[in-house]
Amino acid sequence: MQSDDSIEKFRIDKWLFAARFFKTRSLAAEAVERGRVSLNDQRVKPAKTVAVGDMLTIRIGSVQYVIEVLALSNKRGSAPQAQQLYRETDESKTQRESMIARLKAQPQALLTRGRPTKRNRRKIEQFISDRDEY
Template sequence: MESARLDRWLWSVRLAKTRSDAAAACRGGHVRVNDRPAKPATTVHPGDRVRARVYEQTRIVEVAKVIDKRVGAPDAQACYIDDTPPPPPKEARPVFAVRERGTGRPTKRERRAMDALRSPH
């Protein structure tokens, strides 16, 4: 197979849970092929770079193999090369306003103190 529809390819390599989710991401402008906005019917070929924002996560992949039938996860991962940068490390935020279990509901004074610790200013 030399080419396939973009929405079907995204679904078949398991970047989207359903084909309609893949098509909705394309229609919403969240998918680009070779840095160009893509519609669901855009064809993908081996070597194309696909940037897809699906389920609040941006994935950057290169098409290694074109398939249009959904396959198992190990086979699906062999169909693309994942170039997605690793997520930034989560900031180590100190834990504020942790109460001991069983101490009951905070008083008004304690709640205001907790809110003062949480506020950014």
């Protein structure tokens, strides 16, 4: 982790990867390209340099983060090291927590995956044979 930005330039996609917002650098670059990341309320390209004090708005799915850059790094470290690179605003935390609470309160659809059971397979076969008779 390095806090002196005059020595080296830090690309926004590399920084997002190092701060553990995205699992890969290519996913971070894709998010920046698609406009899901803005730097100081402006849309940027993945090669844009980031500096200490910049404000980033990051949308991942339905969750939005508004963070301030505290330190710079190009290398992905542990989660505690990554959390020292930024500070999320209090307003962003409350909005994100309320969004998560609303999503958890919604009823979830019961999706079954995998092969159908013997009973379900028989129902499917019966449905298909009834349809073919007409």
